[in-house]
Amino acid sequence: AQTVTQSQPEMSVQEAETVTLSCTYDTSENNYYLFWYKQPPSRQMILVIRQEAYKQQNATENRFSVNFQKAAKSFSLKISDSQLGDTAMYFCAHEEGAQKLVFGQGTRLTINP
Amino acid sequence: EAQVTQNPRYLITVTGKKLTVTCSQNMNHEYMSWYRQDPGLGLRQIYYSMNVEVTDKGDVPEGYKVSRKEKRNFPLILESPSPNQTSLYFCASSITGSGSGELFFGEGSRLTVL
Numbered sequence: 001a002q003t004v005t006q007s008q009p010e011m012s013v014q015e016a017e018t019v020t021l022s023c024t025y026d027t028s029e030n031n032y033y034l035f036w037y038k039q040p041p042s043r044q045m046i047l048v049i050r051q052e053a054y055k056q057q058n059a060t061e062n063r064f065s066v067n068f069q070k071a072a073k074s075f076s077l078k079i080s081d082s083q084l085g086d087t088a089m090y091f092c093a094h095e096e097g098a099q100k101l102v103f104g105q106g107t108r109l110t111i112n113p
Numbered sequence: 114e115a116q117v118t119q120n121p122r123y124l125i126t127v128t129g130k131k132l133t134v135t136c137s138q139n140m141n142h143e144y145m146s147w148y149r150q151d152p153g154l155g156l157r158q159i160y161y162s163m164n165v166e167v168t169d170k171g172d173v174p175e176g177y178k179v180s181r182k183e184k185r186n187f188p189l190i191l192e193s194p195s196p197n198q199t200s201l202y203f204c205a206s207s208i209t210g211s212g213s214g215e216l217f218f219g220e221g222s223r224l225t226v227l
Contacts, residue, residue, distance in 0.1 A: 004155075045203060045218035091155055099163075100146060100171055101216065103155035 002027050004094050006104035013082055014112050020067075021077045021107050023092030029053075033095040034068065036077045039106075040088040048090070051075065079109075087111045115140045119204050119219035126194055127227050134189045134222050136204030142217070143209055145187040149173065150201040150221075159202075162187055194226040 004025045013019045025034070036048040051059045051068050058066050063083075067076045079086055089108050093101040117138045126132055138145065146161035148171075158171030162181040176198055178190040187206075191198060204219040 006155075009153075043201065043221040045205075045221075047215055050215075093156075099161055099169070100158040101156075103148075103157070105153055105155045 004104040006107050008107045010108045012110040018080050023075045025094045034075045035093040037091045038088045082111045117219040119222050123223045125225045129193050132191050136187045138206040142206035144207045146205050147189050148203045196226050199226050
């Protein structure tokens with residue numbers, strides 16, 4: 001079974017700082033998708049960013065960007081100019097075929113004022 | 114408004130009492146799926162459906178049943194709930210599969226089995 005590992009259970013930074021959440025995954029596929037989801041206290045799962053493995057360029061969405069290292073099977077999320085509203089649980093996920101996402105354990109991020 | 118609706122949002126029940134968590138989407142999506150979220154384990158897939166009358170097991174299907182009689186609905190059935198099924202449950206849908214289109218999640222159903 002394919003796996004996704006988030007090695008940082010919790011992180012805490014000051015508002016306006018930059019923070020990087022790490023994620024590694026295991027796959028034998030050559031083409032696939034990777035995702036970062038945000039889960040605020042409301043429990044809603046919100047898609048933050050998506051990366052297609054065949055694309056060399058790292059995906060960016062406003063203050064959110066990824067560092068995708070395909071050979072190393074690494075997919076980290078960088079949040080720039082962090083805001084209080086970024087406080088949430090963050091999940092990294094890998095698409096396994098067209099049937100499901102395999103999620104990591106999650107990283108609880110706290111942004112302090 | 115495009116959405117995935119789950120009910121109930123919160124439920125406390127007792128061991129062995131059958132229950133159904135409903136899920137409905139209004140986006141005409143072909144793909145629907147159920148996940149459970151547990152601390153330290155992330156989200157794990159229970160069942161998924163690629164289309165009407167097409168369902169298959171995910172990683173943790175034991176103790177659960179599903180059906181897909183209509184495109185918009187994908188209920189999760191616990192025939193005889195046990196305490197180890199206490200969890201946060203999410204229904205999700207996508208236009209096709211889980212990668213080529215965004216996966217839309219419901220708001221979650223918190224289930225406690227005593």
